[in-house]
Amino acid sequence: MAVLGAAFGLGCPLGGEVAGALLAKAGWVDFAFLTWRMWYELAGAVTVLTALGAVVGHLLDEIAAHSEQLECRVRERTKELQALTEFTEAVLHRIPSAVLVTNGQGRIVWANQSAFRLLREWHLATDGSPSLLGQSGLTLLPDLSAVWAQLASVLKDGQVRAFARLPVNTPSGRKTVRCTLAPLRRPDADEAVLIVDDITSEEQWQQQLVQSEKLAALGQLSAGIAHELRNPLSAISTATYCLTQALSEQNALSEPAQRYLTVIQRNVERAQRIITSVLAFARPSQAEAVPTDLNELVDAALDIIAKEAERRNIVIRTALTPLPLVRCRPDAIKQAVLNILLNAVQAMPDGGTLTVCTEHDAIAKQVRLIIADTGHGIPPEHLQRIFDPFFTTKPPGEGTGLGLSIARTAIEADGGRILVESEIGKGSVFTIVLPAEVPAPMHREPVGAWMAHR
Incomplete structure (x- = not known):
């Protein structure tokens, strides 16, 4: 057991x-x-x-x-999320609006490429400048203080704030912007998105549109008034002539009477010239554009002002190089050139140098006429207004203020543009740019040959 x-x-x-x-x-x-x-x-x-x-x-x-399935799904979702993030950032970087993300203290934590580009255009940032991230928005854009003042309110109540037009002074000039400030809720922090659009060009176009409408209305009004004034002026001119003849036949035309009648006739003729200018402004030439040698128009205009320039001790220097023909209305462009030349001569009452040259830009397919004087120059505050109708800095009785306005209207009607640069005490430079059409004639002096115009 x-x-x-x-x-x-x-x-x-x-x-x-x-x-x-x-x-x-x-x-x-x-x-x-x-x-x-x-x-x-x-x-x-x-x-x-x-x-x-x-x-x-x-x-x-x-x-x-x-x-393992969960890990695969996590990896797939992570890739999808990364792709979506990259897509979102790509979209944000490519939209034209500047987008800045700021934290609750107003410091920039993210910015798209348009924001960097805009700040570079405004000369507030350069390619070699430190990153915008971490900078204070108020320090970077102090003119947007009204926007930054709303940051706390936006984060508190979650409401979007819009600012239609805000001026911004930059080293590149005064700009106008449209801003939107919106809250951006995140689990770990409250941030805000600032969207900035530069609407300077848009505002300029709107101003030009308003100006065009005003000019159209002014042109119609001026044309009507000018037409109505022509009849009484013609009657005054005719009566003056008849009175002069009657007094002469009766041997009663005294020297004072002759002087007074001459004054009447001279001012009637001046009034008629003003009416002609007003009608030229209100009713641009309807002549057909034809291929024209710009140099020939310049020569003709120089011949007209040569005597007045000589009387004022003004030296005229020209360099008219071979140019392609331009399609334009010759009489209108000749009048535009003449108006600019007359302004240049009148800007040098004590003498000076009037430089006139032409050049051809084969790449841009353009011809340029450059008219430079050594006169008193144009004040900066007047540069933006010199092409406005009836704007003049001349004493009363010495100008209508329509010369440059008529010149610009004629040049732009033929597809060109007119540019101006001026400096007080040194003179002004007017540049007329017109599209070239056919190859240049070869009968002109070589490029760079300067000649005194007689």
Whole structure:
């Protein structure tokens, strides 16, 4: 029995001593039953554990597979999010509006490429300047103080603020901008987006449109008044002539009477010239544009002002180089050139030098006429107005203020433009640019040959 107990104890967790004690007490049959039952229960427990292990293994496999799927989906979503972020930034960088993102303290934390470009155009930033990030918006754009003052309110109430027109003074000149300040909610911080649009050109176009409408109305009014004035002026001129003839026939034309009648006739003629100028402004020439040698028009205009220039001790220097023909209305362009030349001569009452030259830009397909004087110059505050109708700085009775306006209207009607530069005490430079049409004639002096005009 001890041997059986020992043998059983080798395979039973109860140990050999426990098995021997059970066998001695219970007998062989009971011992066998007890042994069978213990092995049966042990086998069941092993089976359960084995099944449980299989289930746990299967669950672990499923968890691992699911985890791998999740990792793949996370990687895919991360790529999609990165692509969406890159797309969003690309869109923001390519929109023409300047976009600045600021934190609650008004410091710039992000800016698109348009913002950098705009600030470079305004000379507020350069390619070699430090990054805008971290700078104070108020320090960078102090003229937008009204916008920055609303930052706290925007972050607090979440409402968008719009600013239609704000002036900004920059080293490159005065600009006009339109701004929008909007909240940008983020889980970790409250920020704001500032959108800035430079509407300087847009405002200039609007002003030009308004000016054009005013000029059109003024032209119609002037044309009507000029037409109505011509009849009484003609009557005055005719009456003056008849009175002069009648007094002469009666030998009653005294010297004072002759002087007064001459004054009347001279002022009637001046009034008629003014009316002609007003009508030329109100009703531009309808002549057909034809290929024309600009140099020939300049020569003709110089011949007209030559005597007056000589009387004022003005030296005329010319360099009219070979030019392609330009398609224009010759009489209108000749009158425009003549008006500019007369202004140049009148700007040098004590003498000076009048320089007239032409040049051809083959790349741009343009011809240029440059008229420079050494007169008193044009004040900066007048430069923007010299082409306005009836604007003049001459004393009363010495000008109508229509010469340059008529000149610009004629030049622009033929597809050209007129530019002006001036400096007080040094003189002015007017440049007429017209589109070239056909190759240049070759009968002119070589480029660079300066000649005194007679």
